[in-house]
Amino acid sequence: MNAPRLADLTTTAVGGPATRYLKAETEQQLVQAVAQADEVGEPVLIVGGGSNILASDHGFEGTVVHVATQGIDVLDTDPAMGTLVTVQAGHSWDQAVLWSVEQRLAGLETLSGIPGTTGATPVQNVGAYGTEVSQTIENVHTWDRQAGEPRTFSADELEFSYRDSVLKRSMEHGSPRYVVLSVAFRLLPQEVGLPVRYGQLAGALGVEIGECAPLDTVRETVLRLRASKGMVLNPEDRDTYSTGSFFTNPIVDDPARLASIPDDAPRYPVLDAAGHEIPGSTKLSAAWLIDHSGFAKGFGLPGSRNQQLDLDGETVANGRAALSTKHTLAMTNRGGASSDDLAALARTVRDGVEHVFGVRLVPEPVLLGMSL
Numbered sequence: 001m002n003a004p005r006l007a008d009l010t011t012t013a014v015g016g017p018a019t020r021y022l023k024a025e026t027e028q029q030l031v032q033a034v035a036q037a038d039e040v041g042e043p044v045l046i047v048g049g050g051s052n053i054l055a056s057d058h059g060f061e062g063t064v065v066h067v068a069t070q071g072i073d074v075l076d077t078d079p080a081m082g083t084l085v086t087v088q089a090g091h092s093w094d095q096a097v098l099w100s101v102e103q104r105l106a107g108l109e110t111l112s113g114i115p116g117t118t119g120a121t122p123v124q125n126v127g128a129y130g131t132e133v134s135q136t137i138e139n140v141h142t143w144d145r146q147a148g149e150p151r152t153f154s155a156d157e158l159e160f161s162y163r164d165s166v167l168k169r170s171m172e173h174g175s176p177r178y179v180v181l182s183v184a185f186r187l188l189p190q191e192v193g194l195p196v197r198y199g200q201l202a203g204a205l206g207v208e209i210g211e212c213a214p215l216d217t218v219r220e221t222v223l224r225l226r227a228s229k230g231m232v233l234n235p236e237d238r239d240t241y242s243t244g245s246f247f248t249n250p251i252v253d254d255p256a257r258l259a260s261i262p263d264d265a266p267r268y269p270v271l272d273a274a275g276h277e278i279p280g281s282t283k284l285s286a287a288w289l290i291d292h293s294g295f296a297k298g299f300g301l302p303g304s305r306n307q308q309l310d311l312d313g314e315t316v317a318n319g320r321a322a323l324s325t326k327h328t329l330a331m332t333n334r335g336g337a338s339s340d341d342l343a344a345l346a347r348t349v350r351d352g353v354e355h356v357f358g359v360r361l362v363p364e365p366v367l368l369g370m371s372l
Contacts, residue, residue, distance in 0.1 A: 006060060006368075010050035011115055011233060013241050014339045015368070016059025018045065023066040027088070027181050030067060031143050031150075034179050037063040038145055044175050045368065048090060048117030051233075052124065052243055053174070056369030057339045067119055072099055075184070082107075082188045084138060089119025089180045093126075101215045105187035106194050107136040109218040110201065113226040115233050115244065119180035123167045124364070125160045129222060130197030132271070134160035138186045140167070142178040151178065162270060162283070163248045163364060174366040193218040200225065230326035242330040246346055247286040247361040258282060260358050265292070286361055290328040290349055293356040298325040300345050301334070309352050316348050317341035323349070339370055347372045 006015025020042070024030035037044045043062030047053065069090035077083045083105055087096045096118050097108045110129040111121075120126070121133045122140045137155050144151040158165045170177035188194070192212040196202045204221050205213045213221075226232045230239030251270055252258055266288050270281035294308030300322025304313030313322065320337040322345065324330035331346050346363065350372060354360045363372060 003064065006053070006055040006064070009047050009064070009066065010053050010055060011241065012054055012243055012342060013333050014057060014337060014342060015055030016057045018060040018062065018064040020063040021066065022063060023068055024090070025068045027069055030065065030069060030089070030179065030181065033063070033065045034143060034145060035148065037065070046176060046179055048120050049092070049115050051115035052120060052365045054243060054342060054365050054367050054370070055339060058369055060368065067117060072096060077189065082186050084184060084186055086182050086184045087118040088182050089117060091118045093118050093121055097219070100187055101219050104189060104191055104215060106190050106192065106215060107185065107187040109193040109215050110198070110222055112219045112222040113232045118183050122158060122165055122180065122183055123176070124163045125165050127163070129201045131194070132160070134158070136185045136187060138184040140180055140184070141182045142167070142180050144178055146177050150181070161272070162251060171366070174368045191215065228326065230324045230330060238334050239324040239326050239330065239332055241333040242324065243365040245286070245329040245364055246331045247329060247350070248364045249283050249286045250359050250361060252282050252284060253280060257358070265289070284359065287327065287329045289353050289357055289359060289361070293353045295323060295328055295349055295352060297323055297328055299323045306352065309355065311348070311352070316345050321345045343370055343372055
């Protein structure tokens with residue numbers, strides 16, 4: 001099959017061609033595609049929904065394996081533990097969440113609307129609105145490229161932390177040692193979602209922190225909140241041509257570093273994989289830091305300006321790349337942007353925040369063939 005450009009496989013719509021392209025629709029095809037490339041020493045890029053990749057316009061000299069495996073299976077239901085569900089790696093994440101809500105299985109509902117495939121979620125411990133996938137993952141079945149055999153990780157073995165896991169730490173230049181084949185979740189059979197942990201969501205639902213709301217209502221509310229920030233894919237909306245949140249929320253462990261952060265800056269507890277608070281760690285809002293460093297929504301568009309740092313937005317990428325007009329965390333392709341345009345925008349924002357607050361933001365997506 002002719003190799004498509006990575007621009008056609010990623011939500012940013014940037015990126016050059018690959019040397020070779022293989023689409024894997026079964027677990028066996030996925031393993032074979034990766035193993036064959038490894039046998040001849042060819043670099044491998046695993047792509048699912050392409051929502052967490054910013055790829056160079058120079059392309060990828062190797063094999064792109066497009067994960068398109070599908071399927072959800074209920075393995076067992078334990079009255080005390082809940083229902084164990086296995087989802088294939090290539091299955092749309094949001095479709096998996098929708099299925100869980102329709103089946104009245106709680107645990108994933110606040111993760112509605114996140115683009116990409118299920119196999120990508122444990123790699124960076126995807127999370128939103130007070131929930132991370134690590135809180136419901138039972139195990140992850142993978143192909144160990146180094147050992148040439150399958151390996152299943154328990155949740156403990158994955159060593160989850162904020163936007164991180166053993167799977168992510170095993171990656172080299174965007175290529176994983178462990179290729180996710182399927183993910184098993186332990187969900188709770190009930191009509192209401194898990195207790196709400198996030199203030200904005202609680203307010204939108206009209207409940208207090210720690211209270212529950214019907215599963216359908218939680219999903220609908222999360223989708224509405226995400227759409228208002230341009231975080232639900234829409235081909236008609238340029239604000240969604242992005243990797244979503246480009247920077248992770250910085251975690252500060254040194255109390256002295258917090259002294260330079262204004263008292264009114266949002267602060268959040270840092271949770272471990274079980275959802276328990278980690279003492280001494282504070283999570284800051286990357287979006288707040290960006291905004292209060294003078295980068296307003298739409299920075300990068302014609303006429304935009306950071307008055308605080310005396311920066312003309314359009315000069316960064318000639319208007320081709322800009323912060324979303326709905327949310328300052330998204331670096332968006334306004335049409336015709338190159339990977340260098342998006343990198344220049346992200347670099348400008350990162351350096352500006354560090355200049356104002358002394359906090360260096362870390363990119364969330366995989367940077368393929370490029371760096372900031």
